[in-house]
Amino acid sequence: MLTPRHQALVATLAGMTVGVAVFGTVLAINSATGNDSAQTVVTSPAPSPTSTATDGLQPDSLQFVAETFGSDKAPITAEVPAGWKSSQAGTRPRYVDPTGVWQVRFDARGSKQTPTALLEARQGSIDEQDYKVLSADNTTLIYTYTDKARGPRMGLSRWIPAGESGRSAVEITVGGRPQDEAGLRAVLEKATETLQLPGTGDDRPS
Template sequence: MLTPRHQALLATLAGMTVGVAVFGTVLAINSATGQDSAQTVVTSPTSTPTPIASDGLQPDALQFVAETFGTEREPITAEVPAGWKSSQTGTRPRYVDPTGVWQIRFDARGSKQTPDALLEARQGSIDEPDYKVISTDNTTLVYTYTDQERGPRMGLSRWIAAGDSDRSALEITVGGRPQDQAGLRAVLERATETLQLSGESDDRPS
């Protein structure tokens, strides 16, 4: 016959056995459900937008590539900044940088008018807010104005004569912001220096 002391000892041992069993069961469940495993956090890299230099388009940051446009019979070649793309070909391509801030446009339809006459006509035809002529040297019209959506803008338009004649063969226009003037002039000069005309076109109305 068990004494009260023996009965108390057996009860204590039984409680310890049940506790160990329950603890083992909890461990087994946690292991099966993966609660002890460390969670892995996966982050997706965010794309960095193309910055637009607030101090303007820098000439020394430009690289150039040759582009061909015009017609099959009279192709024209000139260098434009690398990365600037045109959505159209033919005689009136327009190459735009990825940000949409800067552009260079060619008009190779030609004209019977002289470059000086076309410059004068363009100078008097621009109807934009805050329009101001900066200079008209070397058959190049330099002007500024304010665009309602993009703010202050600057344009440089140059007319090039056809060979030894007085007729105009080509117009080159670059556009950007007033703080881009140095870079825009570099783009215009590079296009002019590398321009290769294979013939003289005369498709533009006089």
């Protein structure tokens, strides 16, 4: 027979066993229901939006609106990208996008020189770091250079003849970055195609 002391020891051990079992059951329930305060929740970060800073200006992202410049006696109309604004009117407007990265500029003062002569003169007069001519065909000069403040840049300049006179009527220049070339070409072509010189309203550059 167990002595009273042994009986008390057995009762104590039995109580401890039951307590451990109950504690283990509580932990299991808390883990299953998410109530365990020590439980670590691991979440995957949401993917960040794809950066478009280096994607370049895309032609299919552009919409165009007609703008009128020149003078009251000799107004000129051409289409430029919607949202691009000019801070000046007259014969030398410059339409810039809200970010200041892209622009299209018109010079409608005209010249007695031919478009080819003006292209050659411009080609030899640009004094910019890393200046490089990519092409100089069909009265259009395409070049790149490095701007100290903005980095690599690209320019496309085109001289529009005044009918069959041989003179130059308008210069159109678009500017941006080298990765914007496709969009810049689209802006230049749209401005050229929609250019309305003073006259009947149907006059187009030849």
